Amino acid sequence: MKSFLIFSFFLIFSGCTKKDAATTETASSEEQLLARGQTIYKMNCIACHNPDPAIDGPTGPSIKGSSLELVQARVLKGQYPEGYKPKRDTKVMPPLPHLEKEIPAIHAFLNK
Numbered sequence: 001m002k003s004f005l006i007f008s009f010f011l012i013f014s015g016c017t018k019k020d021a022a023t024t025e026t027a028s029s030e031e032q033l034l035a036r037g038q039t040i041y042k043m044n045c046i047a048c049h050n051p052d053p054a055i056d057g058p059t060g061p062s063i064k065g066s067s068l069e070l071v072q073a074r075v076l077k078g079q080y081p082e083g084y085k086p087k088r089d090t091k092v093m094p095p096l097p098h099l100e101k102e103i104p105a106i107h108a109f110l111n112k
Contacts, residue, residue, distance in 0.1 A: 030108070037109025039100045048093070053110050061087040064110055072106045075099050 041053065048060035056062050066074075073081045078095040080086050099106070 033105050033108045034112055036102070037105035040099065040106055042111055044096060044099060045106075055106070059092055066107070066110050068107045070102070071110065072103055075103055075106065081112075 017051040041049075042051065045053075045060070045063075046057070049057035049063055050060075052064075054062050067081075069081045070084060073079050073084075073104050074093060078091070078093050
């Protein structure tokens with residue numbers, strides 16, 4: 001009977017460990033994506049946008065909470081998505097197509 005209880009506890013806790021490990025792995029991946037986005041943002045965006053994306057920069061507006069569609073259009077083409085009303089109607093931002101693979105990370109950072 002005692003060994004049955006020990007075995008039962010082992011099964012219960014081993015099941016929780018696998019679930020917790022998957023949750024931890026997902027959280028770790030998300031943290032890595034956010035960290036990568038923050039690094040990319042600091043390296044490429046703060047010349048115009050504020051280091052804090054919730055605050056307007058010297059030439060670029062605050063961009064915290066930007067949609068994926070907006071980030072893609074601005075980064076890849078230097079344009080606004082169709083129907084989007086910009087905070088500042090300027091054409092200052094150049095396209096940065098070399099950042100195409102980093103868009104998910106940038107978007108994650110801007111929406112954390």
